[in-house]
Amino acid sequence: MVRARGANVAAGPTLAVVAREAGVSVPTASKVVNGREDVAPETRRRVTEALDRLGYVRRPRFAGAPGLVDLVLHPLDSSRSGAVLSGVEAAAYEAGLEVVVSAAPARGRDARSEQGWLDKLTARGSSGVLFHTAEPSAAQYAWLDHHRIPYVLIDPVHEPPAGVVSVGAANWQGGVCATGHLLELGHERIGVIAGHRRTLAGEARLAGYRSALASAGVRYRPEYVRHADSDEAGARLRTHELLDLPEPPTAVFVCSDRMALGVYAALAEREVRVPEEMSVVGFDDLPEARWTAPALTTVRQPLAEMAATALRLLVRMTHGERPEGTRTELSTRLVRRASTAPPPTARPTAYGPVTAQRPTA
Amino acid sequence: MVRARGANVAAGPTLAVVAREAGVSVPTASKVVNGREDVAPETRRRVTEALDRLGYVRRPRFAGAPGLVDLVLHPLDSSRSGAVLSGVEAAAYEAGLEVVVSAAPARGRDARSEQGWLDKLTARGSSGVLFHTAEPSAAQYAWLDHHRIPYVLIDPVHEPPAGVVSVGAANWQGGVCATGHLLELGHERIGVIAGHRRTLAGEARLAGYRSALASAGVRYRPEYVRHADSDEAGARLRTHELLDLPEPPTAVFVCSDRMALGVYAALAEREVRVPEEMSVVGFDDLPEARWTAPALTTVRQPLAEMAATALRLLVRMTHGERPEGTRTELSTRLVRRASTAPPPTARPTAYGPVTAQRPTA
DNA sequence: CTGAAAGCGCTTACAG
DNA sequence: CTGAAAGCGCTTACAG
Known part of the structure; x- marks a missing residue:
């Protein structure tokens, strides 16, 4: 059986042992440990090597000291x-x-x-x-x-x-929850703003999204999946891309609350109302999720x-x-707030270009 | 001249000195310091007293240890x-x-x-x-x-x-800046959501507000000043109070960005648009100030x-x-973003009651 | 419960 | 540059 990494109990060598190993005196070894200058390069090398090989760690001063x-x-x-x-x-x-x-x-x-x-x-x-x-x-x-x-x-x-x-x-489970919530509300055109590819959480949340779609019998559309840079700015850009689609989604599952802020910004720029015209679900349940307008429905991750x-x-x-x-x-769980609702009955198929570009700092 | 508190250089007594002072041996003093049980109550008392009187601090192990x-x-x-x-x-x-x-x-x-x-x-x-x-x-x-x-x-x-x-x-200066900015935009009915009374920052920011009004020759109205609990919920309540006034303000200076989130929430509940119907200035320039909709104009505090x-x-x-x-x-400085604008020309004199109470978690 | 003695793991000062 | 010697500030084990 493989030994768990980092699971050993320390009982390492003392400086005296290291010194003996390196063939020098304890004071000399001490100098090297403390980074003094007055040590010959070759001596320093030998000591450093011994320090390293033996895995020297300075002893905690005494048992009573707080760890x-x-x-x-x-x-x-x-x-x-x-x-x-x-x-x-x-x-x-x-x-x-x-x-x-x-x-x-x-x-x-x-x-x-x-x-x-x-x-x-x-x-x-x-x-x-x-x-x-x-x-x-x-x-x-x-x-x-x-x-x-x-x-x-x-x-x-x-x-x-x-x-x-x-x-x-439980990222996969969270992705299933978020997407399932949107499906239950009646959405079928559900976009995803995913984070970086090849990240544990990103892959798992996206997989949860696909699983939820599959078990609901809803078609998976690759054009609805956008990878962003895990920050607000990236998510904002990707949201514009989703809105520019010939048949834009009626809901988005955003893989982090931070990115959801960027999604909100993009929707505001396009004057798309949340949740009337677009439902948004986040992930994390950061404090800010309560105070966005409207308050963000999100998957709580117990950080x-x-x-x-x-x-x-x-x-x-x-x-x-x-x-x-x-x-x-x-485990993760869905926190329902005010950013999700049934899809609009009118079902607009396209949104106009950026209209009210507000001044920004 | 008064000596600055907490400005002394440590050169305290060793355990040996403490022991001598208490009339016990070093090992006994050591036991007390380490909270061992096997010390007579009276002995413990004497040692504790000496430890305390002399201001004993354990010596740092050696000079090379990182502080x-x-x-x-x-x-x-x-x-x-x-x-x-x-x-x-x-x-x-x-x-x-x-x-x-x-x-x-x-x-x-x-x-x-x-x-x-x-x-x-x-x-x-x-x-x-x-x-x-x-x-x-x-x-x-x-x-x-x-x-x-x-x-x-x-x-x-x-x-x-x-x-x-x-x-x-520089809180006072920040209060002056924030209020001055609103005055320059043409606002004369400027509310304040202040934090707790009798706090350094709170008093200074409020004083800055009053100074700015005074030097602009704008009348100070006590009913425009609301003290909140420094959190979102308190600010939300106070904002409703301001909106319920016979002649509500056209702008609010909110003494912290956190409270500004509460103000935004209240304004959304009353369907008062920012900045068209109400300008909002915050204080702090926390990361969230960039990502509210609209982005918050605020006073940057270089935390x-x-x-x-x-x-x-x-x-x-x-x-x-x-x-x-x-x-x-x-020093503090104003960061202009999208939450401030000239006052509405129509100048509504009162806002209706809460209309669109959105579901919250 | 107490403390003389031994010991720990290091550092410092200094002779060579 | 090196290390024997002295020393530091404490702790431990144990005899009383």
């Missing part, structure tokens, strides 16, 4: 990240842990800084790392495994390597709970336990 | 907090520091847990604390001063005690920059420097 868990967030300032942070913090508080937050090392920071981040992690002794959206690089995976620092992925964008523990949402679950899994891994499964999915 | 800065956020999951976190993290990264995030100890957590938080802080050796929105309690101020842990307040809600260093926004400034001040205080002033204000 530190790392949370890597990307971006730092989004509703999604806020929900994740809040879930992780609450669960960490319960577990007596504290949370160190950092931006994904990728964000405009080079490989050198990525290594710097890893160095800090081991220097201060992290109990484990939680990654949100931003997945670790191959080098990071290797380093973490090597230094026996456990980690869990929260809602990873792509399929993680085998054995990596992750927590996600905070997912984050809390990830923290708890991480704590168990810290104690040497191995989670039963490698992937945990929390 | 940890604490950020206390309330709430954890809001656009404001996201901006603050992102500003703090970026500046901390520049300074080689890492950020430990925690929820305001107040949030459903008792006094015991507040003390627990402070204990953790000193146990792991925090370089300093940044408070956002949630101000420290009197006990926390005392503890931090005593343990020589520096702190800075980011956009505090209330006037902080003398000597406390804080970073805020991330404010947070970064606070971090930098904190770092200087850590080095024993004392900032020149006790309060730093970053």
